[in-house]
Amino acid sequence: MRLPIYQVDAFAEKLFGGNPAAVCPLPQWLPDATMQSIAAENNLAETAFFVRDGADYALRWFTPAVEVDLCGHATLAAAHVVFSFLEPQRQSVGFRTLKAGTLTVGRRGDRLVMDFPSRPAVPVEAPSGLLAALGGKPREVLRARDHLLVYDSAAEVTALDPDFAALAKIPECWGAIATAPGEDGVDFVSRFFAPAQGIAEDPATGSSHCTLVPYWAKRLGKNELEARQLSRRVGALRCALDGDRVSIAGRAVLYLEGKITV
Numbered sequence: 001m002r003l004p005i006y007q008v009d010a011f012a013e014k015l016f017g018g019n020p021a022a023v024c025p026l027p028q029w030l031p032d033a034t035m036q037s038i039a040a041e042n043n044l045a046e047t048a049f050f051v052r053d054g055a056d057y058a059l060r061w062f063t064p065a066v067e068v069d070l071c072g073h074a075t076l077a078a079a080h081v082v083f084s085f086l087e088p089q090r091q092s093v094g095f096r097t098l099k100a101g102t103l104t105v106g107r108r109g110d111r112l113v114m115d116f117p118s119r120p121a122v123p124v125e126a127p128s129g130l131l132a133a134l135g136g137k138p139r140e141v142l143r144a145r146d147h148l149l150v151y152d153s154a155a156e157v158t159a160l161d162p163d164f165a166a167l168a169k170i171p172e173c174w175g176a177i178a179t180a181p182g183e184d185g186v187d188f189v190s191r192f193f194a195p196a197q198g199i200a201e202d203p204a205t206g207s208s209h210c211t212l213v214p215y216w217a218k219r220l221g222k223n224e225l226e227a228r229q230l231s232r233r234v235g236a237l238r239c240a241l242d243g244d245r246v247s248i249a250g251r252a253v254l255y256l257e258g259k260i261t262v
Contacts (some may be wrong), residue, residue: 001261001262002259002261002262003024003026003257003259003261004024004025004257004258004259004262005022005023005024005026005042005256005257006008006019006022006023006024006077006081006085006175006253006254006257006258007019007021007022007044007254007256008020008023008077008080008254009252009253009254009255010072010074010076010077010080010204010206010250010252010253011073011076011206011229011235011237011250011251011252012072012180012204012233012236012251012252012253013147013234013236013254014253015019015182015253015255016172016181016233016255017233017234017235017236017253018201018203018204018233018234018236018250018252018253019045019073019204019205019231019235019236019249020044020045020071020159020204020255021044021045021047021048021071021073021074021076021077021078022038022039022042022044022046022047022048022074022077022082023047023048023050023074023077023078023081024038024047024049024051024260025049025050025051025081025086025184026049026051026053026167028051029049029081029161030049030050030262034049034262035049035060035062035067035125036062036258037068038062038063038248038262039063039064039066040065041066042064042124043057044064044203045063045073045074045199045203046062046063046068046071046073046074046076047061047074048060048061048071048074048077048078048185048215049061049062050078050095051181052233053096053168054167054255055094056060056094056095056096056101056102057078057082057094057095057096058080058096058097058203059075059095059096060097060098060104061074061075061096062200062243063197063198063199064198065196065197065198066143066198066208068101068195068197068207069097069098069099069145070099070100070116070117070145070206070207070210071119071199071206071207072114072116072205072206072207072208072210072248073202073204073206073235073250075095075103075105075114075206076105076112076114076206076252077113077252078095078254079093079095079105079114079252080090080112080254082161082208083107083112083261084254085120085177085257088232089216091107092104092105092107093104093105093106095159096121097219099207100116100117101117102151103115103116104226105154105205107142108249109251110251111238111248111249111250111251112249112250112251112252113247113248114206114247114248114249115245115246115247116206116207116209116245116246116248117210117239117244117245117246118210118212118214118243118244118245118246119144119145119207119210119211119213119214120144120211120215121142121144121146121148121211121214121215121246122142122144123139123140123141123142123249124142124143124147125141125172125174126141126149127147127172128170129166129169130147130149130167131133131149131168131174132163132166133162133166133167133170134149134160134161134162134167134178134193135160135161135162135163135177136149136151136156136159136160136178137148137151137159137188138151138178138204139151139152142215144210144211145174145175145185145207145211146173146174146175146176146192146194146208146211147173147175147176147177148179148211148212148215149176149177149178149179150179150180150215151178152180152181153181154179154180154182154183154208154230156180157179157180157191157230158230159189161175162193163202164193164195164200165195166241167195167196168195168196169196170196174194174196174197175190175192175194175196175197175199175208176193176194176208177190177191177192177205177211177212178190178191178192178193179191179209179215179216182226182227182228182254184229185224185226186227187220187225187226187229188212188220188225188227189215189226189227189229189230190205190209190212190227190228190229190230191230191231192205192209192229201231202229202231202234203229203232203233203234203235204229204231204234204236204237204250205216205229206237207233207260208252209237209239209246209248210246210248212227212239213239213240213241213246213248214241214246215224217241222242223242224238224239224240225238225239225240225241226238226239227239235247235250236250236251237249238244238245238250240252
């Protein structure tokens, strides 16, 4: 069987920026093990698979190691494929997911805007080994799905050099977000680490902003926020908080279009 595949740089200001995601539109679902093998073969942070579901689509995401409950950059990439190749006349598309409900993505100028659930974090004690594995001295530790560690400056976040092997062994930590205030028109910055899920450092992470946006909206007293993810590739996200929902917008750039054989 030959299937289409696309690779899209999401939350990217230009090609080779943001976070690359593979997108595989399917005529029907493949066995879970086959989709996991495709994601492992792609060896990207996420591979998105979707099938037609009425007027919209059902969507699933896989890292090289596991299926995940929510992924922003691969959703943005999937919408880019729908808008650019499958249904260019559409202005919005809905994706039904297993655990995150229906996620909608619409066009707004040269950006795609995603409507995601808000995941506010609450203060917690850092699990044993987390601070040593990440480094630095965070001023706060909170948790939603991921642990959120708040530092005083972007320089501190940039300087972090995590011990990924140690971080992967902390059972309470699904993923770790390091964040700090931004500068020069950027409201906040972040980095995201999830080695236990097969992702040492993610270049640009939509799902982490479901937790970052409610935190920074409350702290800064504003609901519209410019964000930067300080990976080597750099992620650029324009965010807003609207009640229990988060708007996450970014650009998507096509890198590859081809076929896979399974």
